[in-house]
Structures are given as structure tokens and as C-alpha cells.
Amino acid sequence: MAAMNLTTCVDNRETSVWGLSIVGLPDEAVPGVSGEPGSFRNLWDLMFGRAPSMWPQNAGYEGTALVPVAGSGSVATTVAYGPDCLSLMVQTLRSFEHSSIAISQPYADRASDPPRVLRDDLPPQPGLVDDHAWLKQHSEEYRGQWVALCNGTLVAAAPTGSELRRLVAGRRGLHIVRLF
Amino acid sequence: MPRIQVGPDQPFTGAGVLRSAPGDGARGPEKPFVSVRVGDAIADAILDTGGVWLVLSPTDAAFAGIGNWEPVTNETLGIRGHDVPGRTYRAPVVLSAEDGCSVEIEITVFVPDWPEDDWPLPNFLGWQGCLNRFRFALDAEAERFYFGVLGVCEQGR
Numbered sequence: 444m445a446a447m448n449l450t451t452c453v454d455n456r457e458t459s460v461w462g463l464s465i466v467g468l469p470d471e472a473v474p475g476v477s478g479e480p481g482s483f484r485n486l487w488d489l490m491f492g493r494a495p496s497m498w499p500q501n502a503g504y505e506g507t508a509l510v511p512v513a514g515s516g517s518v519a520t521t522v523a524y525g526p527d528c529l530s531l532m533v534q535t536l537r538s539f540e541h542s543s544i545a546i547s548q549p550y551a552d553r554a555s556d557p558p559r560v561l562r563d564d565l566p567p568q569p570g571l572v573d574d575h576a577w578l579k580q581h582s583e584e585y586r587g588q589w590v591a592l593c594n595g596t597l598v599a600a601a602p603t604g605s606e607l608r609r610l611v612a613g614r615r616g617l618h619i620v621r622l623f
Numbered sequence: 624m625p626r627i628q629v630g631p632d633q634p635f636t637g638a639g640v641l642r643s644a645p646g647d648g649a650r651g652p653e654k655p656f657v658s659v660r661v662g663d664a665i666a667d668a669i670l671d672t673g674g675v676w677l678v679l680s681p682t683d684a685a686f687a688g689i690g691n692w693e694p695v696t697n698e699t700l701g702i703r704g705h706d707v708p709g710r711t712y713r714a715p716v717v718l719s720a721e722d723g724c725s726v727e728i729e730i731t732v733f734v735p736d737w738p739e740d741d742w743p744l745p746n747f748l749g750w751q752g753c754l755n756r757f758r759f760a761l762d763a764e765a766e767r768f769y770f771g772v773l774g775v776c777e778q779g780r
Contacts, residue, residue: 554731556713559730562726563636565725565727568658575640582644587648608682615663617665619682622644623648
């Protein structure tokens with residue numbers, strides 16, 4: 444059974460580049476692919492590269508590299524780009540019913556995973572009490588705005604979230620509140 | 624009057640701020656907000672016992688730096704009667720305490736695919752996939768949110 448692993452990701456929300464690594468595939472003939480014989484490399488090209496309609500604007504398929512690995516078949520690395528390319532590739536793989544392909548990487552279903560408690564002994568953040576006091580005192584004054592607070596002090600306020608981000612660019616750890 | 628005491632083996636380990644405030648732009652009814660740290664920022668979210676995951680506004684997601692993380696899936700989530708497309712992430716989120724201990728929990732975060740400044744709703748800390756991992760209680764007068772985790776902490780994994 445092949446295992447698929449996410450190998451690389453660069454995501455700036457505009458152009459995601461994903462590499463899907465399929466480990467353990469033999470580069471052998473694949474029967475039953477639209478009547479077209481070929482290797483897994485061809486299969487990948489068929490699934491991802493020959494269906495331009497599956498890709499939205501600014502997305503596409505770069506190609507697949509198949510590298511033999513001693514004792515474990517080959518590693519196929521597929522690279523595509525675009526905001527939804529990962530999802531499209533996973534959907535395509537799932538729609539192709541070939542017994543030797545299985546998406547075993549847990550990320551494919553991790554959205555439904557139960558929560559995991561990582562730490563239950565982190566220190567308190569007493570500054571939130573001061574933020575809370577500021578909000579009680581000033582919420583009417585700043586209603587309809589976004590505010591950034593730090594230890595009970597107003598750092599910045601803006602009518603939109605994007606404007607607030609511009610005002611406090613580079614500052615970390617701020618308490619961001621939208622006052623409805 | 625009989626009192627119900629939480630046993631010594633069922634403690635609340637932290638107490639956070641409970642903020643009661645309008646939850647939409649029409650000065651609607653007040654909702655219970657609590658504070659969570661996500662990535663590089665702290666956000667306030669409505670305790671939503673009818674919701675799922677943590678729904679985080681595009682602005683708060685940007686402050687948290689989630690745009691640099693790996694999305695898990697694309698999803699469409701029903702929020703207040705609307706089908707909202709978005710992306711999910713698995714992210715460590717800190718339930719912030721003002722007293723006692725804060726708790727870090729890995730949960731699914733849903734970020735709407737929506738123009739940042741047009742997103743009209745607050746953040747929601749949902750029951751399924753988040754709050755159902757906690758024992759919690761609210762004190763509206765003291766404005767406190769008491770919480771303790773259920774089950775075993777996976778610290779050190």
C-alpha cells in the first residue's frame with residue numbers, strides 16, 4: 444500500500460505550492476486508466492496535468508518526478524500550485540479507485556480529529572484583566588472599531604481589520620478585539 | 624439550600640475573563656466572549672455551545688499568522704444560516720487564564736474565505752471539537768469563565 448506524505452508547502456495565500464510524495468509506488472503499467480496504458484508517472488500526468496478545467500485561475504500542475512528507492516519501489520513527488528491545489532489533488536486521488544493508492548497521511552482527515560490537550564500548566568495572563576477593564580470603560584467610545592490592546596493599554600484603533608493590521612504591523616502578542 | 628461541589632478529582636484549573644458584549648453589528652443581544660491566544664495574537668471568541676471548531680475571522684487569522692500554516696481541508700460551514708466557504712487548520716490554541724493555569728489545546732480552526740473587511744461576524748469557540756474537551760462553568764456576576772481539561776494531557780508528545 445502506498446503512503447502519501449505532504450513534503451513541502453509554501454503558502455502565502457496567493458500561490459500555494461504543494462508537493463505530494465507518494466512512497467512505495469512501482470513505476471509499472473497501470474491498467475484501466477481510461478483505456479490508456481502507462482506508468483504511474485503517466486497516470487499522474489493524466490490525473491493532474493491533462494484536465495486544465497480542474498484548475499482554477501492562477502493554479503496548475505507542475506509535474507511529477509518519480510525517483511526509484513531501493514527496496515521500496517519509488518517516490519513520486521507531485522508539485523502543483525494555486526490556492527486550492529492541495530484540495531484538488533486530494534480529491535482527484537480519492538476519486539481514482541486504484542487498489543494500491545491510499546491516502547494515509549492524516550492531514551487528509553485531520554479537520555475532524557478530536558481536540559488534543561497539549562499543555563495544562565501554562566502560566567496565567569493577568570494582563571487580560573486590564574484589557575477587560577479597558578474594554579468595559581471604552582467599548583461605547585470605540586464601538587464599530589477594531590482595537591489592539593496590550594496590558595490594558597490601547598495600542599491602536601481602526602475602522603477596519605486591515606487598517607489595524609497596517610497600524611500595528613510587526614507587533615506581536617496584541618489582544619485584538621472587534622467592538623460590535 | 625443544597626450545593627453541588629465539584630469533587631477534588633474534577634477540578635477547574637484555570638479561570639479566564641468572561642466578557643459580555645454584543646456579538647454582531649446591530650447591537651444585538653450580548654454574548655459571552657472569552658479570550659484565546661492563536662499564534663501571534665489574542666482574540667476574543669463567543670462561547671458557542673451549538674457550534675464546531677474555532678471559527679476565526681480573516682483579520683484575526685491574519686494577526687495570528689495562520690496564512691503561513693498548512694491548511695488541512697477546504698470546507699463549507701453553516702454559520703448563522705449561511706454556507707460559508709473556508710479553510711481549516713490544526714492549530715495550537717491557548718485558552719487564556721487570568722488565574723490558575725492556561726491550557727494549550729490543538730484544535731481545528733476554520734477561517735472563512737472572505738474579503739477581510741467584509742467579514743461581518745465575531746469569532747466562535749464551538750462545542751464540537753473544542754469545548755467538549757473541557758469541564759467549564761460561567762459566573763456572569765464575577766465575569767469569570769472557569770475551565771479544566773477532561774482526560775489526559777498529552778504534554779511531552
